[in-house]
Amino acid sequence: MFAKTRSDPVVVPDDAIISIRGVTKQFGSHRVLEDVTYDVPRGKTTAILGPSGTGKSVMLKVIIGLLRPEAGQIYVDGDPVVGVSEKELLRIRRKFGVLFQDGALFGSMSLYDNIAFPLREHTKASEREIRVKVMEKAELVGLVAHLKKLPGEVSGGMKKRAGLARALVLDPEIILFDEPDSGLDPVRVAYLDELVNTAQAETGATFFIITHNIESVNRTAHYMGLLFRSKLVAFGPKEEMNAMDNPVVRQFFAGRARGPISMDEMAEGDSEDSGPAPASPGGGQAEPVGVSGD
Ligand SMILES: Nc1ncnc2c1ncn2[C@@H]1O[C@H](COP(=O)(O)OP(=O)(O)O)[C@@H](O)[C@H]1O
Ligand SMILES: [Mg+2]
Numbered sequence: 001m002f003a004k005t006r007s008d009p010v011v012v013p014d015d016a017i018i019s020i021r022g023v024t025k026q027f028g029s030h031r032v033l034e035d036v037t038y039d040v041p042r043g044k045t046t047a048i049l050g051p052s053g054t055g056k057s058v059m060l061k062v063i064i065g066l067l068r069p070e071a072g073q074i075y076v077d078g079d080p081v082v083g084v085s086e087k088e089l090l091r092i093r094r095k096f097g098v099l100f101q102d103g104a105l106f107g108s109m110s111l112y113d114n115i116a117f118p119l120r121e122h123t124k125a126s127e128r129e130i131r132v133k134v135m136e137k138a139e140l141v142g143l144v145a146h147l148k149k150l151p152g153e154v155s156g157g158m159k160k161r162a163g164l165a166r167a168l169v170l171d172p173e174i175i176l177f178d179e180p181d182s183g184l185d186p187v188r189v190a191y192l193d194e195l196v197n198t199a200q201a202e203t204g205a206t207f208f209i210i211t212h213n214i215e216s217v218n219r220t221a222h223y224m225g226l227l228f229r230s231k232l233v234a235f236g237p238k239e240e241m242n243a244m245d246n247p248v249v250r251q252f253f254a255g256r257a258r259g260p261i262s263m264d265e266m267a268e269g270d271s272e273d274s275g276p277a278p279a280s281p282g283g284g285q286a287e288p289v290g291v292s293g294d
Contacts, residue, residue, distance in 0.1 A: 017077060033062070033230055049211060097174070137169050214252065
């Protein structure tokens, strides 16, 4: 019923690069996402917020076709993701760069080689062309002086920046960020947010961030949505979300203990599977290096 094929007519608002329509995802009887619908505007930064364990990472995996929802459809540039061939999925995934929660860098490769990796893996670019691209992205994220270092020799903030440069290196239309603030102190988060804004303005790409850090995305996001108990409670421009009366939105945005969100829901218990996704352009498979402070 929901799983359409490419030949079905698709109605997508002009400015939406990703359209999520009635997506329901469950594991056994545990319904993680229920009937979630929203559009991610093209060329802007959009953040989906929610307490830990509300299905933010699952949402991201559903969008790139690593998990298949029980109901609903996702369109990327008007093309359906659910129910399509593996070949079509690979084509769609090339539109995405992903910055995983832990940076997912290869520990035995220099930052240069980490950033170059997607180019070597997915293009026939010469080493000279690779160098131009890597230096361009390294400059954007401020890593030019550190490219010979191994991930183990640099700070958590630098690992994130290298992960961002790698996510950007194929010039994807959409960059996905899974909890970009994780493992960073508040000052480094603020620096990373500035970098996210610079990179977004410079590339004009669509940035899509999933996080529970409201303070951080208030600095970066143009649009925000809030997930709570499997549902999308609200979605809209940042200003509207900040002015909204909804008690769940108010509590989450204010970070208050009192309100509909209980302590269990705010617990830091976390998702197992936040490692690299093998099929995505920015992902790696071996030896992901965690970002655990500096
Ligand atoms: N592959 C999986 N199999 C079973 N349950 C899963 C799987 N992935 C995630 N979950 C469950 O889905 C819920 C949401 O997880 P997740 O999306 O990782 O939360 P978060 O919002 O913290 O990113 C959690 O209860 C998690 O245990
Ligand atoms: Mg997560």
